[in-house]
Amino acid sequence: MQSADDKDIIIASQAGDQQAMSRLISLHASAVHGFILSMINDRAAVEDIAQETFIRAFLAIGKYEFRAPFRSWLFRIALNQCRDHLRKVKVRSIIHPFKRSADDTEIEYADPGQNALQQLIQDERSRALHAALQRLPESLRQVLVLRDLQEYSYEEIAALLHWRMGTVKSRLFRARKELANRLKPYLEENREKGS
Amino acid sequence: MKKAHETVNLSAWLDDQLSPADKAAVEQHLKQCRRCQNLLADLQQVRAMTRQQPSYAVSPFFASRVLAGYRSAAAETFWSELDRLWRPFLRWAAVAAIILVALLAWPQDDQALENAVQVTEVELLSGQQELVQSLGDMNQVLQFALSQPSSQFGGFSQ
Numbered sequence: 001m002q003s004a005d006d007k008d009i010i011i012a013s014q015a016g017d018q019q020a021m022s023r024l025i026s027l028h029a030s031a032v033h034g035f036i037l038s039m040i041n042d043r044a045a046v047e048d049i050a051q052e053t054f055i056r057a058f059l060a061i062g063k064y065e066f067r068a069p070f071r072s073w074l075f076r077i078a079l080n081q082c083r084d085h086l087r088k089v090k091v092r093s094i095i096h097p098f099k100r101s102a103d104d105t106e107i108e109y110a111d112p113g114q115n116a117l118q119q120l121i122q123d124e125r126s127r128a129l130h131a132a133l134q135r136l137p138e139s140l141r142q143v144l145v146l147r148d149l150q151e152y153s154y155e156e157i158a159a160l161l162h163w164r165m166g167t168v169k170s171r172l173f174r175a176r177k178e179l180a181n182r183l184k185p186y187l188e189e190n191r192e193k194g195s
Numbered sequence: 196m197k198k199a200h201e202t203v204n205l206s207a208w209l210d211d212q213l214s215p216a217d218k219a220a221v222e223q224h225l226k227q228c229r230r231c232q233n234l235l236a237d238l239q240q241v242r243a244m245t246r247q248q249p250s251y252a253v254s255p256f257f258a259s260r261v262l263a264g265y266r267s268a269a270a271e272t273f274w275s276e277l278d279r280l281w282r283p284f285l286r287w288a289a290v291a292a293i294i295l296v297a298l299l300a301w302p303q304d305d306q307a308l309e310n311a312v313q314v315t316e317v318e319l320l321s322g323q324q325e326l327v328q329s330l331g332d333m334n335q336v337l338q339f340a341l342s343q344p345s346s347q348f349g350g351f352s353q
Contacts, residue, residue, distance in 0.1 A: 025261055
């Protein structure tokens, strides 16, 4: 749930206060971008989808009734935008089958405090992780991104995706297991370092 | 006898999301199952790897772009909403305008119609009188011309 401050910012945004909207953007933009990137793995499209997500959220913010956390409400809009995007990409890939893959795009993160080699390793692992995430079925990807990237509780995931708790547990297990299989070389590398 | 693998619960065990009974069952099973121990290690590593992802760098212009897009979308929504509300009334407004023009053009009552007829009659009468007057004048001119000697009018004669 959000704090009283968050609530005040949301109420001001509902009244059309654009400074409050700007504050909401700075509070949630990074999480929304990260969520979208994990869902679509297409760096070039992330900002456009995030922008559209916020615009739609502000146009509909009067309907937000504080029943769920604001971020969940925002992520639901982002999820719908990602689905629309993936549907368009699917249609485009049928029309242009040889177009460049989204996996080739660069990924930019906020942490500049790393040396070049560490950065390279991190980028490589991030790229592998995002590529592996992208190959998961949508329902498994959603639950894994929400739990492990966005740190949602099981209850919040169940509420956001309208699933039962048992479904959240079993899908999260399947998602992690599937991801472990796809990232086997990286996990073994880590194990060797650890031993 | 060895219990069935508790695989599905391993992930929830990692997140501490099991009831005390389920948790105890998983822990008991893990003590004796190498396969589940390995699987748990993999799940732990995947979770750590995913959670180590640094936060996404958002463009410093992102907020201003969103707000500009919002203002434009809000204005568009306002006009399209107005258009949507107004459109059903357009047909009725056209019908009402035609009826209004017809009512304004039509004589208001019988008196006005009678007045209009009288005005027309007076005009017709005065036109008739002017015509009679003109004919009388022409007759006088003709009589005068006939009374004059023929040489004065270039050989005109009856």
